[in-house]
Amino acid sequence: MSSTEMLLKRLPNDIGGLPADRIVQTDHPLLPWEKRCHALADVLDFHKIINAEEKRRGVAALGSELMGKLTYYERWAAAFANILFEKGILHPEELALKMTEVERRRQMELAL
């Protein structure tokens, strides 16, 4: 099978049965923002704004390079933004403005 044929048949997250490293029994308690991100995902699902399947596809759509570099909940946040843009619920510009505002607010809180 050619390498492109393999890529076509397997999406980046479709890894069942592939060779992989030894299992390292890693775990970490969720950071507060990660837990909030999880709560946000659940609430978005309840309201049918983004369901679990849309979220999974949104993460896959980030592509394998980003998927490899982002942490689990970073992928979720990035996927939410893209999906909400796609659905016309958020506009990229309003998110950018909000992020600047949030960042300033957080820096002021840290300076206190």
Place this chain on the structure above:
Amino acid sequence: MNPHDHPHDHPHDHAPIESPADAAPSYYEVMETSIRELLVEKQLISPAEIRHQLEVLDSRTPALGAKIVARAWVDPEFRSRLLADGRLACEEFGITFYDDTKLIVLENTAKVHNLIVCTLCSCYPRPVLGLPPDWYKAKPYRARAVKEPRAVLKEFGTEIPEDVEIRVSDSTSMMRYLVLPRRPEGTENFTEEQLAALVTRDAMIGVITVNPVN
């Protein structure tokens, strides 16, 4: 060289080291806060719902699953109900589910050992176990559990006799699994509470067995 520095054409599913909580917020943390606040401003979601969901997340721990398992060990009728419809039986304990997810309980026997995995992402019986450990969401477990379960089990220190069949169940967003481990010998006089204390998260995923009592 940091293994993450080279470009790859394959998904690495293990998380890089997380940043400490007291540092300045990361780009993605700011993004999460911003998305949430914008959706609240648009009245699509409410802060109360997020708060409530945070409490729900905190309330879900493997202790819930352990209670279910202990009850199934002492009460044959409950065990039958649990195996017939995992969700309905768990709801008897006041455990709440979300959307219309099914819970299928897989019973370990002298002939069959069950193992659960989600090869595509990280589907997990969250209502009864809480959130999955990082290794469950990482590539090695997801990739290998369906192909070489005995080798995977060995890495958890678990040796299942050759004449016992190993069944691996691959979860989906609509179909979650929970392993009902075998009750260890020497626990005939245990109370339900003492039994529940023996049941661990990993035993309910199926990567270990519940240890016999010495």
